[in-house]
Amino acid sequence: xxxxxxxxxxxxxxxxxxxxxxxxxxxxxQIADAIDALFKRDTALAERVIAADDRVDALQRAMEKKAxxxxxxxxxxxxxxxxIVGALRIANDLERVSDLAExxxxxxxxxxxxxxxxxxxxxxxLRSDLKRT
Numbered sequence: 413x414x415x416x417x418x419x420x421x422x423x424x425x426x427x428x429x430x431x432x433x434x435x436x437x438x439x440x441x442q443i444a445d446a447i448d449a450l451f452k453r454d455t456a457l458a459e460r461v462i463a464a465d466d467r468v469d470a471l472q473r474a475m476e477k478k479a480x481x482x483x484x485x486x487x488x489x490x491x492x493x494x495x496i497v498g499a500l501r502i503a504n505d506l507e508r509v510s511d512l513a514e515x516x517x518x519x520x521x522x523x524x525x526x527x528x529x530x531x532x533x534x535x536x537x538l539r540s541d542l543k544r545t
Contacts, residue, residue: 424482425492428499431475435506438468442513449520453528458520461513468510475503 442461449457479496482488488496 418486421482421486421488421492424478424486425495428475428478428482428496431471431478432499432502432506435468435471435475435503435510438464438471439506439509439513442468442510443516446513446516446520449517450523453520453524455520455524458517461517465510465514468507472503472507476500 442464445457445464446461448454449461479500482496483493486492
């Protein structure tokens, strides 16, 4: 990051970077928890993943507001403007990752109501189907 004569601008850029890091951390937890919930058919964990999407959405909205305010107040050019626009793009992508984790978690509800089929049971069912043909 470039040091600027206006400390407030550096602070704005650092806040954007911190928000991106926080969104990334939350996304990582959400994906891991969503997969764990799916694997274990844990609906309580799935519900927590679904609820956590709101926090990532709020962070993205806060980042958008901060970025627009920074552009309006500081009128950055070249590298600084690209850094802010890049932060917005990353925030969009991270918000989408959160949405995908939420979608995985939403699949836990219907799957948890079905009987669990082990690989050996599935193989036995397939063998018996093949013998009938």
